Amino acid sequence: MSEQHAHAAPTGFIRKYVFSLDHKVIGIQYYFLALVAVFVGMFLSLFMRIHLVWPEANLPWIGHIKPEQYLTLLTMHGTIMVFFVLTTAPQSGFGNYFLPIQIGAPDMAFPTLNMLSFWTTFVSFVVMIAAFFVEGGAPLSGWTNYVTLSAIPSSGPGQGLGEDLWVISIAIFCVASLMGALNFITTTLDLRARGMSLFRMPLTCWAWFVTAMLGLLAFGVLLAGGILLLLDRNLGTSFFVPGGLNVSGNLSFPPGGLNPGGHPITHTGGSPLLWQHLFWFFGHPEVYIAILPGMGVASQLLSTFSRKPIFGYKAMVYAILAIGILGFLVWGHHMFMSGMSPYSAFAFSIMTMAIGVPSAIKTFNWLGTIWGGRVRFSSPMLFAIGFVSLFVSGGLSGPFLAQPVLDIPLHDTYFVVGHFHLIMGVAAIFGIFAGSYYWFPKMFGRMMNETLARIHFFITLVGTYAIFMPMHYLGMAGHPRRYSQLTELNYLHPLIGLQEFMSIAAFITIAAQFVFVFNLFWSMKKGKKAEINPWEATTLEWTVPSPPPHDNFGGVTPVVNHGPYEYSVPGAAKDYVMQTDPATVSAH
Amino acid sequence: MVTTFSPVAVDEPKIGGRGPTIVPPPRDGGWGGGRPEDHRDRLRRYRIGMFFALTAVVMIFVSFTSAYIVRQGVGTWSDASARYVTDWQPISLPPLLWVNTVILLLSSFTLAMAQRTLSRKLKAAPRGGASLEPVLIVNGQRSIPWLGITFVLGAGFLVGQLLAWGQLRHLGIFVSTNPSSSFFYVLTGTHALHLLGGVLALGYAGITSLLRKPLVTRFVVVDVTALYWHFMDFLWIYIFALLHFAR
Numbered sequence: 001m002s003e004q005h006a007h008a009a010p011t012g013f014i015r016k017y018v019f020s021l022d023h024k025v026i027g028i029q030y031y032f033l034a035l036v037a038v039f040v041g042m043f044l045s046l047f048m049r050i051h052l053v054w055p056e057a058n059l060p061w062i063g064h065i066k067p068e069q070y071l072t073l074l075t076m077h078g079t080i081m082v083f084f085v086l087t088t089a090p091q092s093g094f095g096n097y098f099l100p101i102q103i104g105a106p107d108m109a110f111p112t113l114n115m116l117s118f119w120t121t122f123v124s125f126v127v128m129i130a131a132f133f134v135e136g137g138a139p140l141s142g143w144t145n146y147v148t149l150s151a152i153p154s155s156g157p158g159q160g161l162g163e164d165l166w167v168i169s170i171a172i173f174c175v176a177s178l179m180g181a182l183n184f185i186t187t188t189l190d191l192r193a194r195g196m197s198l199f200r201m202p203l204t205c206w207a208w209f210v211t212a213m214l215g216l217l218a219f220g221v222l223l224a225g226g227i228l229l230l231l232d233r234n235l236g237t238s239f240f241v242p243g244g245l246n247v248s249g250n251l252s253f254p255p256g257g258l259n260p261g262g263h264p265i266t267h268t269g270g271s272p273l274l275w276q277h278l279f280w281f282f283g284h285p286e287v288y289i290a291i292l293p294g295m296g297v298a299s300q301l302l303s304t305f306s307r308k309p310i311f312g313y314k315a316m317v318y319a320i321l322a323i324g325i326l327g328f329l330v331w332g333h334h335m336f337m338s339g340m341s342p343y344s345a346f347a348f349s350i351m352t353m354a355i356g357v358p359s360a361i362k363t364f365n366w367l368g369t370i371w372g373g374r375v376r377f378s379s380p381m382l383f384a385i386g387f388v389s390l391f392v393s394g395g396l397s398g399p400f401l402a403q404p405v406l407d408i409p410l411h412d413t414y415f416v417v418g419h420f421h422l423i424m425g426v427a428a429i430f431g432i433f434a435g436s437y438y439w440f441p442k443m444f445g446r447m448m449n450e451t452l453a454r455i456h457f458f459i460t461l462v463g464t465y466a467i468f469m470p471m472h473y474l475g476m477a478g479h480p481r482r483y484s485q486l487t488e489l490n491y492l493h494p495l496i497g498l499q500e501f502m503s504i505a506a507f508i509t510i511a512a513q514f515v516f517v518f519n520l521f522w523s524m525k526k527g528k529k530a531e532i533n534p535w536e537a538t539t540l541e542w543t544v545p546s547p548p549p550h551d552n553f554g555g556v557t558p559v560v561n562h563g564p565y566e567y568s569v570p571g572a573a574k575d576y577v578m579q580t581d582p583a584t585v586s587a588h
Numbered sequence: 589m590v591t592t593f594s595p596v597a598v599d600e601p602k603i604g605g606r607g608p609t610i611v612p613p614p615r616d617g618g619w620g621g622g623r624p625e626d627h628r629d630r631l632r633r634y635r636i637g638m639f640f641a642l643t644a645v646v647m648i649f650v651s652f653t654s655a656y657i658v659r660q661g662v663g664t665w666s667d668a669s670a671r672y673v674t675d676w677q678p679i680s681l682p683p684l685l686w687v688n689t690v691i692l693l694l695s696s697f698t699l700a701m702a703q704r705t706l707s708r709k710l711k712a713a714p715r716g717g718a719s720l721e722p723v724l725i726v727n728g729q730r731s732i733p734w735l736g737i738t739f740v741l742g743a744g745f746l747v748g749q750l751l752a753w754g755q756l757r758h759l760g761i762f763v764s765t766n767p768s769s770s771f772f773y774v775l776t777g778t779h780a781l782h783l784l785g786g787v788l789a790l791g792y793a794g795i796t797s798l799l800r801k802p803l804v805t806r807f808v809v810v811d812v813t814a815l816y817w818h819f820m821d822f823l824w825i826y827i828f829a830l831l832h833f834a835r
Contacts, residue, residue, distance in 0.1 A: 109633050182640040190633045216640060220647030228655060231774065236764035238675075239659060269664040269675040269767065274655055281651075 009550035019119070021111035022550060026118050027097030028443065033122060034089035034432075035517075037080050040129070044077040046510055049503040053496065055485050070484030071140035072158055076132070078143030079166070082286065083173055084125055086428045090293035091215070092121070092180055094435045095208040097443065099184060101541040102202050104193025104558040106551040109186035113179050120176035127169035131162040139163040142482075144283065144334075147240040147275040151232045164233065167226050174223035177215050184212035193540075195560030199317070200579070202539045202564040203310065206317050207296025210324045211289050217328065218285040225278035232270065240275045243268035273338055280331035287424050288327045291391075292320060294431020295362060298387045300564075301434055302366050304537045305381035306373025307575055309565040311365040319358035319365075326355045336404045337411050345404040352402035359395055363388065374568075378535070379453035383434035386461050387427055393465070394423025397472060412482075415475025418468045426464045433460075433516070440520070441534050445546040446527030452519040456512055463509030467502050474498060538578050539564050627804035634812045642819050645782065649823065652778070653830065656771050660834070677766045678835035682755045688748035689828060695741035696821045699790075699814050702734030706807050713803050735794055735810065738817075742787040749780050768835065775827045783820050789813040 010016045020026060050057055051065040051073075058064055065073070096114065100107055108114045131138040139158045141150040145166070153160045188209045192201070201209075228239040243266065303310040310316060332340060332348035366388050375381070397419040401407045410416060433456075440448050475481075479495055486492045486499065533542040540558055541548070558580050566577040663672030753773070756762075763773040793809045 110637060113637075178641075178644045182637055182644065185640050186633060186637045190636055216644050217647055220644045221651045224648045224651035224655070227774065227778070228652075231763065231770065237770040238764075238767060239655060239770065243664060243675075269662055271658060271662045274658050274662075277658075278651060278655065 019115060021107070021115055023096050023100050023108045023111065023114060024443075024548065024552075026114050027093050027095070029118050030088055030096060030121070031093035033118075033125060034085050034093055037084035037088065037125065038429075041077050041080040041085060042510055042513065044073045044080070046506065048073045048077065049506045051484065052486060053500045053503045055487060065484070067484040068140055068157055069137075071142075071156075071482065072138045074482060075140050075142050075166075076128075076138050079128065079170075081425065082143055082290065083170065084121075084128070086290035086424065087177065087215075087286070088121065089432045090297070090428060090435065091184075091208060091211050091289065092117070094204075094297070094432075094439065095184060095211075095293065096180075098439065098541055099205055099208050100187060100191065101544065101548060101552050102205050102539050103188065103191060103196050104540050104553070104560060105187060105191035106553065106557075108183050109191055110183050113183050117176045117180040117183065120172055120179065124169045124172035124176060127165050127172060131158075131165040131169070134161045134165065136160045136162050139166045144279055145229075145275075146279075147229070147232075147270075147272040148242070148245060150275075151229060151241045152245060153233060164230070167230050167233070171223055171226040171230075174219040174226065177219045178223075181212040181215035181219070184208055185216065188212075193558045193560055196579075199314065200560055200563050202296075203299035203313070203316055203320075204293070204296035206320055207292045207294075207299075210320050211292045214285040214289050214292070214324055214327060218282045218289070221278055222282035225275060225282070228278075229275065232267070236267070238267040238270035240272055241267035241270040242272065243270075273335075276335050276338060277331070280334045281328075283334065284331040285324075285327045287420075288323060290424050290428045291431070292323070294387055294428045294434075295320065295391075297431045297435045297438070298366060298384045298391075299362075299369075300537075300539075301380050301384035301438055302369045302388070303565045303567065304535055305376045305378060305384070306370050307376070307567045308369055308373040309563075309567055311368030311371075312361070313563070313565065315361055316365055319361040322358040323355060323362075326351060326358070330355065333402055333407070336407045342404070349402050349404055353399055356395075356399055359391075363392060363395075378437075379448070379450055379457060380434050380438035380535070382454070382457045383430050383437060386457065387430040387434060389461070390422050390427040390430055390464070393469070394419060394421075394427055398423070410475055412480055413475035414471040414479045414481050417481050418471030418475060421468045421471070422464075426468065430460075433457075436516075436520070438535065439541075440523065441530030442541055442546045442548070444524050444527075445530055446523050447530050447534065448523040448527060449519050452515050456515045456519065459512035459515075460509055463505050463512060466505035467509060470498050470502055536574075536576050538562070538566055538576050540579055543578060543580055627808060630804075631808050631811060634808055635815065638812045638815045642816065645819075645823070648778065649775075649827075652771070652775055656775075656830065656834070659767050659771070675766070676768055679756070679761055679766065679769050679772060681772075681831060682752040684748060684752045684755060685828060688745050688752065689824065691741050691748060692745045692821050692824055695738050695745065696818050698734050698741060699738040699810075699817050701732070702738060703810055703814050705732070705734055706803070706810055710803055710807055735790060735797070739787060739790045739794065742783065742790060742817075746780055746784060746787065749776060752776075772831060775831065779820070779824055779827055782823070786813065786817050786820050789816065 010020065010022075016022075017025060020029075047059060047062065047065065048070065050059060051070055056064070062069065096108070137158045139145075139150070139162045140156050141159065141163065149155050149159070150163060150167075153163070188201075188205060192198075228237075231237045232239050232241050245267065299310055299316055330348055330352045332344055333352045336345050336348075370385075397415070401410060401416060401419060437448055437453055440446075474495055477495060479492060483489075486496055530546045532544070532546060535542070540560070543558065544553060560579045561583040562577050562579045562581060564579060566572075566579075568575050569577050660674070660676050663674055665671075666673045753776070756769070756772075761769045763770055789809075790813060793806065793813055796806045796809055
């Protein structure tokens with residue numbers, strides 16, 4: 001309770017950069033955590049791509065990859081990317097840094113809780129990485145961690161201690177995310193500056209706010225599921241594990257395996273589908289947790305760099321709310337293969353198709369925003385356009401998969417892998433890149449190199465399409481996903497050439513990411529000094545020095561007189577009106 | 589166009605017998621606007637935060653409840669009877685739980701009294717409670733240590749729950765004995781863990797009193813702790829009812 005909003009700027013290294021209460025430092029900490037995580041996740045995918053097409057290759061560090069190790073790579077790639085990159089960077093990273101500034105607050109509502117959220121996330125990441133180094137290695141039951149594979153320690157290497165660490169890490173991550181979410185929500189509701197009505201908030205803030213709501217309602221469910229799974233694994237309960245399981249010729253017993261009475265404990269009567277329901281009730285909103293902040297950034301940038309107001313501001317707000325609400329009603333579409341009743345499947349299918357409506361509203365409004373604008377193709381804008389492109393390309397396969405009759409043949413193929421990588425993976429990553437190039441001048445006071453940014457953009461855009469578009473074709477050709485080796489299956493032989501093409505595209509795309517990292521660190525030291533408002537944007541973060549002072553606004557509280565997207569206002573002196581400009585600038 | 593913080597005094601906080609009047613945030617957000625932050629702002633912020641924290645807690649227990657209902661209805665094929673049977677065998681709840689329930693309800697009452705007393709002190713305190721002096725005497729009466737009593741009752745509830753688990757263990761009912769006992773331990777255990785958090789918060793509130801923190805700080809701590817505590821009370825009644833009626 002001692003935390004005050006006017007907390008003084010810390011002076012020591014530890015308080016300033018490590019256990020900082022400043023939302024800007026915490027935002028950067030989250031961002032760099034995600035940067036480390038994305039490289040770990042990317043190298044895991046590199047190993048996977050190599051193994052798929054050259055299964056006999058001897059790789060540095062891990063040598064020859066066995067099929068079960070391929071599953072480990074797949075599991076950890078998915079887990080690290082979804083939780084520690086897609087959830088961490090766009091929401092906790094940029095959100096932490098820019099939500100308070102954009103609404104005119106000196107910090108988050110609860111700075112100590114904010115610090116605690118970051119360090120809890122950090123512990124969670126360390127526990128997750130530790131799974132690689134324990135006996136048996138990291139788990140192999142996928143990022144969805146389906147029971148019974150995940151519940152029986154003897155079901156594979158890595159399903160012992162490694163899997164326990166996985167569940168514990170995710171449980172810790174849930175707690176961290178819940179703390180973060182309630183902080184974001186309280187900040188948005190309670191700390192807006194005078195004049196900053198909800199409908200004057202930039203769409204980035206709306207996206208972070210709705211994402212926080214999703215996190216608040218979703219992570220508790222995963223936490224509950226994780227607790228039950230840990231009990232099933234270690235204390236012999238049977239929430240998820242059915243009876244009579246035969247693993248490698250033995251009936252499954254939990255470790256320790258004996259009641260105090262001396263009888264072996266056997267699992268009976270649990271429901272593996274119960275785990276799937278709990279997981280996907282979290283898992284589907286999680287998809288939106290990853291993508292909504294990207295949508296906010298895209299909206300912000302398309303308007304700013306087209307020098308036009310966002311097309312249909314309120315429609316964009318209602319669409320993002322609709323996506324958030326519908327996101328809780330569609331989890332069953334991940335389970336069409338589970339043998340669910342066709343009536344349930346039909347209901348989930350209809351709800352899923354309904355998400356196409358707000359998604360289309362957003363897409364057309366983005367296009368309407370660019371239409372007729374004086375577009376400045378700076379690197380942030382390129383990535384924002386790339387985001388829209390990938391969102392459409394990945395989104396269009398959604399209505400296919402939303403129909404049980406199409407999902408059932410496509411579900412366990414590369415078609416789904418292509419779908420979710422485009423829309424959830426790469427689109428969200430493009431949102432992060434767009435945000436990075438856009439906000440870097442504000443965060444570090446220098447500009448990033450534009451030439452390198454363009455090289456990075458074009459290779460990454462073409463590269464990701466070259467990796468993930470062919471996956472749709474592979475899927476329709478019946479190529480199963482999660483298979484570690486293709487060479488043994490005759491009917492897959494004609495597809496190996498395409499797989500090789502995708503692997504080479506992946507190597508080039510991964511190489512291009514080093515251009516980004518070089519640009520990031522080089523520009524921090526050597527980049528051109530940034531002005532206060534290099535992009536001529538209107539929102540509050542562009543009214544303060546780069547980087548902003550400790551309390552963001554230097555002891556004054558801003559007063560907001562304008563909406564966030566007043567570009568090319570007739571009669572105004574400049575082609576943009578800052579949110580804090582006097583009310584009389586425009587006669588609207 | 590910016591407005592600076594001005595150190596001028598604002599309206600005297602309106603403190604009633606049932607806690608201070610909370611000013612609803614203006615439509616454009618409550619922050620700034622030229623007046624210094626006072627305890628009403630802090631109270632509002634902490635209450636909003638606590639409300640959403642409790643929403644997250646609700647989701648955890650909603651998940652457990654849905655798992656409870658699903659698990660209860662899962663059938664397993666029995667070769668012997670050639671039909672689906674359930675392995676769910678209801679356990680009989682230890683009667684001690686009724687005593688614990690009464691203790692917890694009492695603690696909610698005593699915490700409400702603590703709030704009331706603190707609110708009176710705040711009303712009587714000079715400078716709206718911003719003073720560091722603890723106000724121990726109100727209207728010539730020495731106040732009853734309601735906070736301490738609540739702390740003891742909360743700890744008593746936890747001890748009672750431990751005893752109830754011990755009774756079940758004595759009967760040979762463990763966490764893995766039957767799905768019904770698994771859920772019993774999960775629900776009561778998770779609730780106890782949350783209540784332990786509440787007891788620690790009460791301890792912290794007591795420490796703020798001993799450390800002579802400003803009265804308004806203590807008021808805010810006790811207020812949000814009470815919000816949490818009453819909710820844990822309600823949650824316990826819900827869990828008890830679920831375990832009792834949906835056996």
